Amino acid sequence: MAGNKVRRRSAREIFTAFLRLGLTSFGGPIAHLGYFRTEFVEKRAWLDEQQFGQLLSISQFLPGPASSQLGFCIGLLKGGWLGALCAFLAFTLPSVMLLVVFAGLSSFLSGPVGIAIVHGLKLVACAVVADALLGMSRNLCPDAKRRTIAVAAAALLLVFSTSYMQLLVILLGGIAGVLALSGTASNNAATPISVSFGKRTGSVLITVFFALLFALPLFASAAPNLLSVAEAFYRAGALVFGGGHVVLPLLEDSVVTQRWVSPDQFLSGYGASQAIPGPMFAFSAYLGALIPTGAGALLTAAVALIFMFLPGFLLVAGVLPFWSSVSHSPVAARVIAGVNAAVVGLLGAALYNPIFTSGIEGTQDLAIALVGFGLLAVWRVSPLFVVLWCVLASVVPVLI
Template sequence: MEVLRVFLKLGVTSFGGPIAHLGYFRDELVMRRRWIDEAGFADLVALCQFLPGPASSQVGFALGVLRGNGLLGGFAAWLGFTMPSAIILFAFALGAASFTGPVAEGFLHGLKLVAVAVVAQAVWGMARTLTPDPVRAGIALAAVFVVIFVGGSFGQIGAIALGALAGLWLCRNDNAELAGHLSFPVSRRQGAASLALFAALLLLLPVAARAGAHGFALFDAFYRSGALVFGGGHVVLPLLQAEVVAPGWVSNEAFLTGYGAAQAIPGPLFTFSAYLGTLMGPAPNGLAGATIALVGIFLPGLLLVYGMLPFWDRLRLRPAAQAAMRGTNAAVVGILGAALYNPVWTSAVLNPRDFALALAGFLLLAVWKAPPWVVVIVLAAAGTALHLV
């Protein structure tokens, strides 16, 4: 199948995070294969940035729906783009338990420092783009306080909700010029059914998690995380940390180690969930846990983008929707900034040498524009060397 083959190629070659992924998609699918025109692609990207979920995977899924003429094409695109990195992280999780000794400790600590550098660069880049004025900077700061004083997933949900309300009130004076048009083989009835399923799962899964086996709680945790990730893949870090580290399902050390390793591979960052599902303390774990976590975290974003395709042209013109999204994006910067301190910084930067290495990694990414896999190699090697000295 053409869609599966093309996205499998993208899944093994697309390094660099969601913004880079969109560049790969544009080169391969807009410029080379002409699956969609430039204006339509830009509008599709705008839709996926408006919605919670992994933007690059949502764009890929929608292009699969377009080229494959329906859900089967969308599933083929998601499968091809996602599976390579998911398999790599699943294998990494299986081998992590047997990777012990001084060399292993130094290597894994280096991966934690990679997480510091990557999240710091994400906060820096997102702050420059999403909080360009005092009002949105204030919303981001308020989100930091909400996350710190409320804590857990409730604090993060509250920060996002307050950001949306603040945006409606304070961010209505920055209406961008919109262009493009989306026309996909999805009817309004199909879109409405997809949105209804998204909402039903969001409401009913917590009930099933309290009443049923741990598998429901696992699926609920990852589904809720995927449903609330505004602003890019790195924002999933604090959401997942609250869901799997706080209850003791995965240790904080293992969590940050896997997050660091995820920077070195191609494909969507959300496949980090396969690593976490494999390591999960209570069963299901292993392959079953990886599958539940992977489907759980991607499903809400895909349901939302499929549901919104028939309605986006009209909704995007409404000033209220644009203003709420500006406030939400500013709140996301605050949430990620709080996560940069805890758990990322507090767990990885233990002495001045760690600080120096983390700063070097940040400069490699932000100033010298090194690809993330280079930073992984440099900091993992440096962490190993320092641990042996």
């Protein structure tokens, strides 16, 4: 890495470091950022605080999985393209393997106990998304103007629930940020970051991102085949700002609305993804394994996974050579703030539909989900315990 004295790392060293995180990083995307800082700033000293802060800002600014983009950047800076690939694979494969296995077993969850397990996982989604919404609203909507953007975004999405409206809301959030959020601070990091490639390569990567975004829909169809799967997951990965739980409504629109995956399969898999470490976007592999393309579950899962992550990685790698020129822009800071506020509204709308409407069937379900929310928001336990609580609370009445 140019601009500092820290040496590059071997692909094996990068893979080992990220595999450890991929096996142990429970708690979702926000928690992952803390794990990364502890591992690479405090323990290994691969980055200093300023460099980590800049990479974090880039990852939050761009659409895609923020924690995975941050890991990809760290791998890219420390080991080049091979290092970036090793970081992605090591951090992602453990969760992918677990979710693909769960998808294979989902057909056996058809009896009373199996149905109760699936329903319990849907209640996990209620608790986890509610906690994520609370945390994001505190951090991303600290004033009345941003809360107004969030409320307006949620209202629009509840009335007009389409993927096009989601994109429009994100764009309107950015415009509202420029117009209304004057005074928002930008990132003033002192230590520069640089990569082994220049702005020309960055421009090519950004061009590829837009080319795939506009070209894939021309060749995709409503039928579930590999090309339509690639288009649906690439679109979701390209349009989701905030990563993590925010991808839920985009994926739901892509795979449930088209009846590739049932609502129960979708929400139970989302609940199961809370019980495992690693990136939440690995949920795409679970969905891919269930989509009947005729090409096989593993191949479809691989296509869904690759095209879910690809747009975020193309963008973040493309932007890195240009970062020093735009990092101090107050306009960019206001756009980010407005988009983040709109993302809070998007997640709030998703909490009601499809999560609440599909998961809560009565007061008992509401009580179970509220206790799960309390475990996360008040007692700050691991999401794994929330999964155990919601599943057991749903299964025990069936067994009695």
